[in-house]
Amino acid sequence: xxxxxxxxxxxxxxxxxxxxxxxxxxxxxxxxxxxxxxxxxxxxxxxxxxxxxxxxxxxxxxxxxxxxxxxxxxxxxxxxxxxxxxxxxxxxxxxxxxxxxxxxxxxxxxxxxxxxxxxxxxxxxxxxxxxxxxxxxxxxxxxxxxxx
Amino acid sequence: xxxxxxxxxxxxxxxxxxxxxxxxxxxxxxxxxxxxxxxxxxxxxxxxxxxxxxxxxxxxxxxxxxxxxxxxxxxxxxxxxxxxxxxxxxxxxxxxxxxxxxxxxxxxxxxxxxxxxxxxxxxxxxxxxxxxxxxxxxxxxxxxxxxxxxxxxxxx
Ligand SMILES: [Zn+2]
Ligand SMILES: [Zn+2]
Numbered sequence: 001x002x003x004x005x006x007x008x009x010x011x012x013x014x015x016x017x018x019x020x021x022x023x024x025x026x027x028x029x030x031x032x033x034x035x036x037x038x039x040x041x042x043x044x045x046x047x048x049x050x051x052x053x054x055x056x057x058x059x060x061x062x063x064x065x066x067x068x069x070x071x072x073x074x075x076x077x078x079x080x081x082x083x084x085x086x087x088x089x090x091x092x093x094x095x096x097x098x099x100x101x102x103x104x105x106x107x108x109x110x111x112x113x114x115x116x117x118x119x120x121x122x123x124x125x126x127x128x129x130x131x132x133x134x135x136x137x138x139x140x141x142x143x144x145x146x147x148x
Numbered sequence: 149x150x151x152x153x154x155x156x157x158x159x160x161x162x163x164x165x166x167x168x169x170x171x172x173x174x175x176x177x178x179x180x181x182x183x184x185x186x187x188x189x190x191x192x193x194x195x196x197x198x199x200x201x202x203x204x205x206x207x208x209x210x211x212x213x214x215x216x217x218x219x220x221x222x223x224x225x226x227x228x229x230x231x232x233x234x235x236x237x238x239x240x241x242x243x244x245x246x247x248x249x250x251x252x253x254x255x256x257x258x259x260x261x262x263x264x265x266x267x268x269x270x271x272x273x274x275x276x277x278x279x280x281x282x283x284x285x286x287x288x289x290x291x292x293x294x295x296x297x298x299x300x301x302x303x304x
Contacts (some may be wrong), residue, residue, distance in 0.1 A: 052154060053182045088154040088179050090192035 011096050022047050025061070027097060034104045041066055043099065044075075045092060056094060057100035057127055067109040070102060074119045076126040077102075079110065083131055154179060161222050163201040167194040173222040176201065198223055226266050 010029035010112040024045040030036025042062040048054045060066060060075035081090060081098055110120065122129055152159040160174040169191040180187050180198065189196045203222050267281035 053178055085192040087188070087193070088175070 011100070013092075024092065024093070028096070028100065031100060031104050035106055036066055036103050039040075039066065043096070047084050047093075049094075052088040055090075055127065056092075057125055058082050058099075059064060059101055059126055066103055067111060068103060068106050069108075069110055069112055072112055072118055072122075074122070076118075076122065076129065078131055079108070080131070083101050083127055159204075162204040162206075163222060164204055165189050165194065165196050165201050167192050167196070170204075171201075173201075173203070177220065202226075 010031060012027045016145060024047075026045065027041040028041045028043060030039040030041070039108060041060055041064055043058075044059050044061045046057040048056075059081075060071060060077065060078060064074050065073055072078075077099065079098060079102060081087075081095065117128075150159055150162065150170060151157065152162075152172040152175050153169055154171055158170075159170050159172050162170055163173045163176060164170050165176075167189050169189055171190075176190075176196075177198075179190060180196070187197050188194065201223060203225055205225070
């Protein structure tokens with residue numbers, strides 16, 4: 001709701017979806033001056049009944065999944081605040097902000113190195129993936145080792 | 149202003165962490181239970197814990213019953229007595245419940261010590277106060293029992 005009151009640039013909540021408390025669709029536009037400038041993305045937030053003690057399930061959906069070293073082609077995002085570093089003080093807004101800045105800081109558009117293997121074998125729920133985060137390096141339980 | 153950092157409502161049974169962040173006690177308790185091995189402040193990730201939060205008592209705040217109150221009670225405030233007090237300085241936050249259970253537990257013990265030894269040599273300063281009162285109480289009861297026994301003997 002605070003996202004509607006204090007919108008982030010390029011981030012819009014689907015009007016009719018905002019009433020639904022368990023599923024939100026967020027529309028994002030790539031920030032100016034970044035590799036994603038002008039691109040449109042959709043982020044899906046699924047909230048469990050344990051929210052905010054349990055992190056929401058956040059994935060990119062729709063026709064355009066950003067090509068990014070931390071975003072798999074099925075929309076799963078390797079971002080520690082979505083699992084281990086989740087805090088109940090984080091809001092949809094702060095999660096969106098982290099994802100926007102993750103995209104904005106990208107220097108080269110490419111998929112994670114283990115993308116095809118991960119996409120074939122992973123659970124539908126990205127929270128079921130055992131993501132490993134070691135400081136500035138993000139390591140999935142698969143093969144990928146990515147500079148964070 | 150005084151909103152819980154977890155539920156975003158006005159903080160209920162408010163506690164504040166050492167890092168200065170405000171929460172409802174039920175909200176914070178649930179978060180601490182969620183990650184028992186990694187207790188961090190939800191806002192700033194400072195170390196946090198049940199014994200490291202301070203309750204905030206507003207004026208005239210009564211204990212209203214709330215369904216979420218099935219969590220353990222909010223930790224009590226830590227009171228430190230001002231210096232230069234006389235008597236027994238212990239038990240800054242000893243409310244009814246604590247004294248009560250201790251008193252019952254110490255009852256037979258107090259009885260023995262009053263009979264055989266002087267309690268002052270055996271117990272710490274803080275517990276001595278309680279035992280001492282027990283002793284006086286028990287001696288009085290004994291006195292009354294003895295008097296009524298003698299009276300009964302005289303009458304019979
Ligand atoms: Zn709260
Ligand atoms: Zn804090």
